Amino acid sequence: MSCNGGAIRSEQFELVSGDLEVEAMEQFIVAINDRPFGYLQCYDPDVWPENGLGDHPRGTRGIDQFIGEHDMVDRGHGSAFIRAFIDRAACAPVRHASSPIPIRPTAARFAPMRKAGFRRQHLVDTPDGTALLMVRNA
Numbered sequence: 001m002s003c004n005g006g007a008i009r010s011e012q013f014e015l016v017s018g019d020l021e022v023e024a025m026e027q028f029i030v031a032i033n034d035r036p037f038g039y040l041q042c043y044d045p046d047v048w049p050e051n052g053l054g055d056h057p058r059g060t061r062g063i064d065q066f067i068g069e070h071d072m073v074d075r076g077h078g079s080a081f082i083r084a085f086i087d088r089a090a091c092a093p094v095r096h097a098s099s100p101i102p103i104r105p106t107a108a109r110f111a112p113m114r115k116a117g118f119r120r121q122h123l124v125d126t127p128d129g130t131a132l133l134m135v136r137n138a
Contacts, residue, residue, distance in 0.1 A: 022047075030065075030081045037069040037077070040085055052126035053133060078112030086116070086136060110134070 020027070024047040030038035045053050045062045053062065065082060067073050110120070110132065118134035125131075 028085070030067075030077075032072075032077070037072040038065060038067040038081060040065040040081065042085070050127065052124045052131070054124060076115075079115035082112060082116035082118075 022043075024044050026042045028040045028042075029036045030040055041064050043062050045051050045056065045060060051062070063082070063085070065078070067078055113134045114120075116136065118136040121133040121135050123130055124133045
């Protein structure tokens with residue numbers, strides 16, 4: 001996975017590269033005009049039963065994403081690529097998508113998910129700490 005000029009910092013690459021061999025994890029580099037700037041992964045949460053997401057409908061897909069280029073943040077790209085991904089059902093079948101967001105001091109962290117049609121559900125305890133579960137019924 002290469003992102004011209006190190007767009008994805010080494011710590012981010014380390015996080016996502018651990019899942020490269022996992023068949024249940026679909027991984028995507030997000031780009032505009034051939035410029036990579038982000039990452040999205042889609043997975044079946046049932047493959048990781050201790051994920052902390054709780055009960056969910058059959059066919060649920062979990063997503064995680066980030067933007068690795070600072071000049072692409074706060075420009076609407078996050079909500080746009082999340083919405084486009086789910087609307088096109090790239091990780092079919094998508095009936096219900098969930099994304100736990102680690103708790104941060106600012107509501108801006110939740111804005112891309114909210115703008116992409118996700119709604120706040122409740123706090124969950126994940127292996128990575130307490131997170132807000134946000135859900136979008138696709």
